[in-house]
Amino acid sequence: MWLTSDASPAGGHGLANGADYSEEIQQAALARFGTRITPVDKTAVRFTVRLPRAWAKPWRAWADRQGMRTEDMMTLIESGGGVGAAETWYVVERPIEREYWREVVTFSTDESAGSPPGP
Secondary structure (H helix, E strand, C coil): CEEECCCCHHHCCCCCCHHHCCHHHHHHHHHHHCCCCCCCCCCCEEEEECCCHHHCEEHHHHHHHCCCCHHHHHHHHHHCCCHHHHCCEEECCCCCCHHHEEEEEECCCCEEEECCCCC
16 A cells, blocks of 8 residues: 655645556556556545554555666656655555555545544
């Protein structure tokens, strides 16, 4: 699960729908993966979670440990809003159960889906 500590969907993070990606990025995706980026609104819903700190690994350090190629890491950083945005990214290598959810917000209607019960 990829997470960010940035509460705003306007922060980039590669959350734009596919129609917002440059033709250069679309062509790179086509060459590397055999497909263009499919338009999906990844900013429509935000889950706010509270997790044990040890679960959330900073993305760049995690990617290094996974052996990610520098070229691939830089492509993700560039398409995800740059180095500043990447510094807010975290990876959790397990499901995040509902008990850790604090709020679910639907941005397309700007309504809160509620604050789930939790500890």
